[in-house]
Amino acid sequence: xxxxxxxxxxxxxxxxxxxxxxxxxxxxxxxxxxxxxxxxxxxxxxxxxxxxxxxxxxxxxxxxxxxxxxxxxxxxxxxxxxxxxxxxxxxxxxxxxxxxxxxxxxxxxxxxxxxxxxxxxxxxxxxxxxxxxxxxxxxxxxxxxxxxxxxxxxxxxxxxxxxxxxxxxxxxxxxxxxxxxxxxxxxxxxxxxxxxxxxxxxxxxxxxxxxxxxxxxxxxxxxxxxxxxxxxxxxxxxxxxxxxxxxxxxxxxxxxxxxxxxxxxxxxxxxxxxxxxxxxxxxxxxxxxxxxxxxxxxxxxxxxxxxxxxxxxxxxxxxxxxxxxxxxxxxxxxxxxxxxxxxxxxxxxxxxxxxxxxxxxxxxxxxxxxxxxxxxxxxxxxxxxxxxxxxxxxxxxxxxxxxxxxxxxxxxxxxxxxxxxxxxxxxxxxxxxxxxxxxxxxxxxxxxxxxxxxxxxxxxxxxxxxxxxxxxxxxxxxxxxxxxxxxxxxxxxxxxxxxxxxxxxxxxxxxxxxxxxxxxxxxxxxxxxxxxxxxxxxxxxxxxxxxxxxxxxxxxxxxxxxxxxxxxxxxxxxxxxxxxxxxxxxxxxxxxxxxxxxxxxxxxxxxxxxxxxxxxxxxxxxxxxxxxxx
Numbered sequence: 074x075x076x077x078x079x080x081x082x083x084x085x086x087x088x089x090x091x092x093x094x095x096x097x098x099x100x101x102x103x104x105x106x107x108x109x110x111x112x113x114x115x116x117x118x119x120x121x122x123x124x125x126x127x128x129x130x131x132x133x134x135x136x137x138x139x140x141x142x143x144x145x146x147x148x149x150x151x152x153x154x155x156x157x158x159x160x161x162x163x164x165x166x167x168x169x170x171x172x173x174x175x176x177x178x179x180x181x182x183x184x185x186x187x188x189x190x191x192x193x194x195x196x197x198x199x200x201x202x203x204x205x206x207x208x209x210x211x212x213x214x215x216x217x218x219x220x221x222x223x224x225x226x227x228x229x230x231x232x233x234x235x236x237x238x239x240x241x242x243x244x245x246x247x248x249x250x251x252x253x254x255x256x257x258x259x260x261x262x263x264x265x266x267x268x269x270x271x272x273x274x275x276x277x278x279x280x281x282x283x284x285x286x287x288x289x290x291x292x293x294x295x296x297x298x299x300x301x302x303x304x305x306x307x308x309x310x311x312x313x314x315x316x317x318x319x320x321x322x323x324x325x326x327x328x329x330x331x332x333x334x335x336x337x338x339x340x341x342x343x344x345x346x347x348x349x350x351x352x353x354x355x356x357x358x359x360x361x362x363x364x365x366x367x368x369x370x371x372x373x374x375x376x377x378x379x380x381x382x383x384x385x386x387x388x389x390x391x392x393x394x395x396x397x398x399x400x401x402x403x404x405x406x407x408x409x410x411x412x413x414x415x416x417x418x419x420x421x422x423x424x425x426x427x428x429x430x431x432x433x434x435x436x437x438x439x440x441x442x443x444x445x446x447x448x449x450x451x452x453x454x455x456x457x458x459x460x461x462x463x464x465x466x467x468x469x470x471x472x473x474x475x476x477x478x479x480x481x482x483x484x485x486x487x488x489x490x491x492x493x494x495x496x497x498x499x500x501x502x503x504x505x506x507x508x509x510x511x512x513x514x515x516x517x518x519x520x521x522x523x524x525x526x527x528x529x530x531x532x533x534x535x536x537x538x539x540x541x542x543x544x545x546x547x548x549x550x551x552x553x554x555x556x557x558x559x560x561x562x563x564x565x566x567x568x569x570x571x572x573x574x575x576x577x578x579x580x581x582x583x584x585x586x587x588x589x590x591x592x593x594x595x596x597x598x599x600x601x602x603x604x605x606x607x608x609x610x611x612x613x614x615x616x617x618x619x620x621x622x623x624x625x626x627x628x629x630x631x632x633x634x635x636x637x638x639x640x641x642x643x644x645x646x647x648x649x650x651x652x653x654x655x656x657x658x659x660x661x662x663x664x665x666x667x668x669x670x671x672x673x674x675x676x677x678x679x680x681x682x683x684x685x686x687x688x689x690x691x692x693x694x695x696x697x698x699x700x701x702x703x
Contacts, residue, residue, distance in 0.1 A: 434585075
């Protein structure tokens with residue numbers, strides 16, 4: 074049997090297949106060799122650069138590849154000197170200020186910069202790491218340095234610089250010196266915008282290059298104003314005194330003048346908005362003008378006073394004895410505004426504004442209008458034995474009530490109508506009860522008037538709102554015609570001590586009540602009359618008389634350096650203490666209108682004697698004869 078012989082074509086195919094297989098094997102062996110060589114090289118590269126910055130890495134041009142972080146930090150600190158040696162020129166027009174970056178707060182952090190360089194090629198995925206390592210080796214990689222810019226230092230530096238650059242805005246103005254008017258031109262205001270300048274400075278620092286940083290300056294231009302007209306107005310105001318006067322029809326104090334030198338001190342110049350523009354305006358200082366008017370106000374003050382009348386019992390009409398007074402007060406605010414307007418209008422004679430208060434009762438009031446038809450009640454008390462000073466005080470006090478009117482429903486205050494008890498108002502020094510003794514004081518005897526008024530209101534049947542008795546019994550208030558003593562009058566006295574102790578009663582009728590007072594020194598009497606429309610009221614009363622009587626203490630003797638030797642003077646008088654209750658019932662016709670009671674407690678009072686030093690027989694074994702106090 075013969076074996077098959079391959080054809081030439083078959084032999085060629087086998088040979089090509091063998092060649093291909095050999096080529097593939099060679100290629101695979103080549104790739105394997107390249108791979109192993111690459112891995113070997115890469116491993117060697119990593120081992121070689123272990124703990125060192127990869128080659129090709131630089132920080133701001135400083136080559137640090139192949140160095141460990143400490144070496145790199147030292148090199149960076151040594152070669153990057155911009156913070157210490159750089160030059161920044163701050164400018165404002167022609168003015169410049171040279172400064173190093175370090176002075177404005179720029180610091181190089183070499184250690185962090187080295188750490189950043191060391192981390193290059195060592196973070197992220199494997200491919201990223203290999204890519205960064207390859208790029209650094211092939212092209213060199215430049216990393217920025219790590220800089221610390223302390224803007225607080227920069228701000229502080231710029232703030233100090235701004236103090237040299239800033240200048241205040243000065244508006245055009247007018248001034249007055251020695252009553253002379255001068256015009257002054259304005260000045261633009263310049264202010265360094267520190268935040269904006271700091272932004273530019275920060276950008277320049279980041280370049281690590283020298284440079285010029287212009288200051289950002291805000292400029293405020295002064296207003297454009299024509300001052301000549303206001304300067305001329307100021308000159309006109311200062312040409313004459315300012316004269317203040319009462320308005321027409323008003324009499325009294327004034328006029329008052331302010332001389333130009335003083336007016337100059339009161340002038341002010343203000344910026345005002347008018348017609349959407351700022352204008353300069355001359356005016357008087359509101360504060361100084363108000364101070365002047367406030368000081369002037371008391372001179373113009375007049376309290377309203379009602380007309381006073383007496384009732385003519387024959388004609389049954391009122392007769393005017395004192396005209397009414399229209400009250401007035403200075404209207405400071407209106408006067409201030411009107412004076413300002415008149416001064417700006419060029420006026421020098423200035424009328425003041427007043428607030429007028431008409432009285433309730435004018436001179437034209439009639440008895441019919443007021444409801445006064447006749448006598449309601451009259452009461453008389455007696456002051457036998459009073460000295461001239463006491464009589465003077467009774468007359469002075471009583472005159473304050475003569476012709477006075479009390480409105481329907483009004484509660485009348487005697488202290489309010491009495492006013493100030495002083496020597497200037499016609500009073501003299503006489504004996505008064507003060508504290509726990511009887512002493513000399515201004516107005517002694519006024520209680521004779523208050524006691525008379527109390528009894529008039531009491532017996533006329535008017536409600537008594539407030540009443541105080543004396544501390545001890547005083548014989549003046551228990552005297553009757555002929556200098557007799559009526560003990561039933563005890564407990565019907567009243568004292569007034571302005572402004573602490575008052576006597577008040579109410580006119581509870583629908584008509585006005587007219588009071589008349591008459592003092593007769595010759596008869597030692599004071600009579601008080603009430604006129605109105607009698608409404609049929611009557612009064613019944615009774616008294617317990619003095620009860621719970623306490624004898625007066627023994628007299629007291631004391632030495633007084635004001636008395637000469639041998640002189641003895643009684644300065645206080647004895648009185649027994651007692652309690653008294655007076656009951657009153659007021660009727661209208663046969664019907665009881667109201668009733669009330671007045672309780673009085675009198676303290677026991679001791680006599681007091683004073684004697685001069687060395688007076689023989691003092692203190693004596695017996696008391697002196699009692700005298701009389703108020």
